[in-house]
Amino acid sequence: MLDDRARWWLESTTGLPLKQTSHRAQEIDLLFTLALAAGRRRVTLSWPRLDESTGAIRQPSEPLAREIERLSGTVLPAEDPAGAQGVERSPAARPALVEHRPLLDEHEYDLAALASGRPELFAHLERSDRFQQALAAHTNRWRRAALSDYDGIVGRHTVTASSFTPTSLQDLAACPFRFLLRHALGLQPLDERVEPTPDPRDLGRLAHAVLEELFRPLLGLRAGELPERGQLIGQLEALVEKHRRRLQREGVRGLPVLWRAATQQMRDELARIVSEELARLGETSCRPVDVELSLCGRMSVGATNVEIRGRLDRVDEGTGGIVITDYKWSQGRSFHTAKAGDKRLFAGGRQLQLPLYAWLAFRDDRRPIERVRYVFLRLGARQHALSVDRATLAAREHDLQGLIGELAARVDAGELLAVTDGGERCRSCDFKPLCGPGRVRLERIKSTDARYVAHRSLEQGYP
Numbered sequence: 001m002l003d004d005r006a007r008w009w010l011e012s013t014t015g016l017p018l019k020q021t022s023h024r025a026q027e028i029d030l031l032f033t034l035a036l037a038a039g040r041r042r043v044t045l046s047w048p049r050l051d052e053s054t055g056a057i058r059q060p061s062e063p064l065a066r067e068i069e070r071l072s073g074t075v076l077p078a079e080d081p082a083g084a085q086g087v088e089r090s091p092a093a094r095p096a097l098v099e100h101r102p103l104l105d106e107h108e109y110d111l112a113a114l115a116s117g118r119p120e121l122f123a124h125l126e127r128s129d130r131f132q133q134a135l136a137a138h139t140n141r142w143r144r145a146a147l148s149d150y151d152g153i154v155g156r157h158t159v160t161a162s163s164f165t166p167t168s169l170q171d172l173a174a175c176p177f178r179f180l181l182r183h184a185l186g187l188q189p190l191d192e193r194v195e196p197t198p199d200p201r202d203l204g205r206l207a208h209a210v211l212e213e214l215f216r217p218l219l220g221l222r223a224g225e226l227p228e229r230g231q232l233i234g235q236l237e238a239l240v241e242k243h244r245r246r247l248q249r250e251g252v253r254g255l256p257v258l259w260r261a262a263t264q265q266m267r268d269e270l271a272r273i274v275s276e277e278l279a280r281l282g283e284t285s286c287r288p289v290d291v292e293l294s295l296c297g298r299m300s301v302g303a304t305n306v307e308i309r310g311r312l313d314r315v316d317e318g319t320g321g322i323v324i325t326d327y328k329w330s331q332g333r334s335f336h337t338a339k340a341g342d343k344r345l346f347a348g349g350r351q352l353q354l355p356l357y358a359w360l361a362f363r364d365d366r367r368p369i370e371r372v373r374y375v376f377l378r379l380g381a382r383q384h385a386l387s388v389d390r391a392t393l394a395a396r397e398h399d400l401q402g403l404i405g406e407l408a409a410r411v412d413a414g415e416l417l418a419v420t421d422g423g424e425r426c427r428s429c430d431f432k433p434l435c436g437p438g439r440v441r442l443e444r445i446k447s448t449d450a451r452y453v454a455h456r457s458l459e460q461g462y463p
């Protein structure tokens with residue numbers, strides 16, 4: 001019932017000995033052996049071939065893989081273990097109108113009626129506009145290699161976007177279809193899952209709100225005037241509690257006990273951050289001068305220009321210039337491979353937030369900006385802390401404009417196709433239920449289209 005993160009929270013806050021996956025291997029082996037030995041005449045072992053959320057091929061568990069290899073005497077083919085000798089594939093059963101098997105719901109009835117081939121049973125579907133639309137979508141997506149409007153090729157000037165945020169551009173670069181769903185159509189995930197653990201995005205919102213409230217009264221105070229570390233840290237408990245209650249009133253997911261455990265841990269993490277930030281302000285003779293600062297600028301990209309908007313968490317002013325800080329709660333996967341100044345600053349557009357904040361900040365010549373930096377709030381993330389200075393941005397500014405120009409041109413042309421990279425880009429996407437588990441196969445059916453190739457090459461063109 002509990003994932004590793006929840007187990008870790010509970011173990012670290014309550015002392016309950018809850019083992020995580022890595023510690024359970026021996027138990028899994030033992031349970032597997034017992035399950036095998038329990039079969040009297042025959043044992044059937046099965047695993048789902050496709051990952052429900054990414055549509056990628058799934059590998060059988062370690063003991064099951066070992067067993068298949070032992071019985072077949074061959075090595076499991078990594079690309080599709082279901083192809084191993086001795087493994088049978090059981091396709092999901094089609095619903096059918098069988099007298100003694102009740103159908104689950106009206107959708108299953110409709111499918112069974114269609115499968116029966118008896119027009120009198122599905123005449124109601126033929127009269128339904130919605131069904132006809134669904135049929136057209138299915139045919140265009142699955143039966144034709146050519147991209148259509150059902151694949152996000154919605155046509156020139158259908159979507160108008162002349163103003164972008166770093167997040168909307170990152171979505172556009174990662175998967176243009178995600179941009180279409182979230183930013184052009186304004187769809188929000190319908191979160192009906194009963195998840196016991198708090199959503200990391202809600203935890204991030206909470207941490208941001210606490211830091212804003214903590215630093216706002218310090219605006220304008222110089223190093224010697226800043227309150228004592230202990231005084232600020234002493235406020236954390238009440239602030240975290242206040243915002244936790246507010247968020248829970250608004251209706252966030254997660255069990256109250258896990259929220260309490262998560263916020264208890266958050267207090268320690270924020271105490272460490274406050275302590276480090278106060279020390280840094282003292283050492284660099286900086287004073288905080290703004291929190292939650294909104295910036296906006298127009299970037300010229302080819303013959304046109306686009307508006308870029310961003311909100312910066314904190315602005316500090318010191319003798320060396322202004323330092324802009326953006327807090328990050330979760331550390332995205334891409335940050336593991338990128339450091340400012342190296343060749344992977346943009347990661348094909350999937351990592352634009354910091355360069356765009358830097359671009360917005362450095363445009364303002366009235367204020368000499370020293371650098372723009374991320375502060376990762378969670379333990380263990382600091383070694384990956386990133387910052388961008390003026391020289392780094394200047395060296396890549398031309399590339400940045402080229403990249404934004406290409407992305408904006410995709411919106412203009414209405415070419416907002418789904419790019420999954422074998423399911424990799426879908427991992428943290430809210431729209432997985434909408435795109436369905438088959439989206440990885442879909443990309444394979446259509447991926448010879450030059451527009452796929454062009455979008456994937458952003459990674460090489462704008463590393």
Ligand code: SF4
Pocket residue numbers: 174175177178181418419420425426429430431432435439
């Ligand atoms: S689930 Fe995958 S294909 Fe669908 S919008 Fe998200 S990233 Fe794109």
